[in-house]
Amino acid sequence: MEVAVPVAAERVRDLRSEVADPQVVEKAKRRRFSASYKLKILEEIDEVDRNPGQSGAILRREGLYSSHLSAWRKQREDGALKALGKKRGPKGKSPEQVQLERLQRDKARLERELFKARAIIDAQKKLAEILGVDLPKITDLDSDPSE
Numbered sequence: 001m002e003v004a005v006p007v008a009a010e011r012v013r014d015l016r017s018e019v020a021d022p023q024v025v026e027k028a029k030r031r032r033f034s035a036s037y038k039l040k041i042l043e044e045i046d047e048v049d050r051n052p053g054q055s056g057a058i059l060r061r062e063g064l065y066s067s068h069l070s071a072w073r074k075q076r077e078d079g080a081l082k083a084l085g086k087k088r089g090p091k092g093k094s095p096e097q098v099q100l101e102r103l104q105r106d107k108a109r110l111e112r113e114l115f116k117a118r119a120i121i122d123a124q125k126k127l128a129e130i131l132g133v134d135l136p137k138i139t140d141l142d143s144d145p146s147e
Contacts, residue, residue: 033068038072038075038076039076041058041062041064041069041072042069042072044058045058045069055069
């Protein structure tokens with residue numbers, strides 16, 4: 001029985017070494033090519049097409065496929081490469097929208113200042129009434145003169 005124990009331990013070690021590596025392989029990322037890169041490659045290929053056999057070397061060097069070239073040529077003909085060169089994301093605000101937002105902020109600030117000024121004037125009136133000081137009459141610009 002003494003011989004059986006080491007054999008069993010050896011089998012466990014063998015099984016452990018056969019277990020697959022638990023490391024998760026990163027998912028391949030999709031390659032993206034800028035419009036300027038596409039145009040540069042197309043121009044280079046167009047120049048080389050005069051000498052047969054050179055375009056394959058460029059494709060191997062850049063890690064591209066011939067299907068890339070055909071799709072890019074079609075895009076170039078359709079004028080899509082110019083559109084692809086534009087940056088993605090939210091568009092900037094129009095000058096009218098910027099001015100409207102600025103005016104709304106100014107209006108809100110002025111309304112807060114007016115509220116503070118009216119509160120100060122009311123406090124001054126009450127203080128003058130308590131002290132018995134007569135304040136000169138000031139016509140209220142906000143009120144209707146017909147009242």
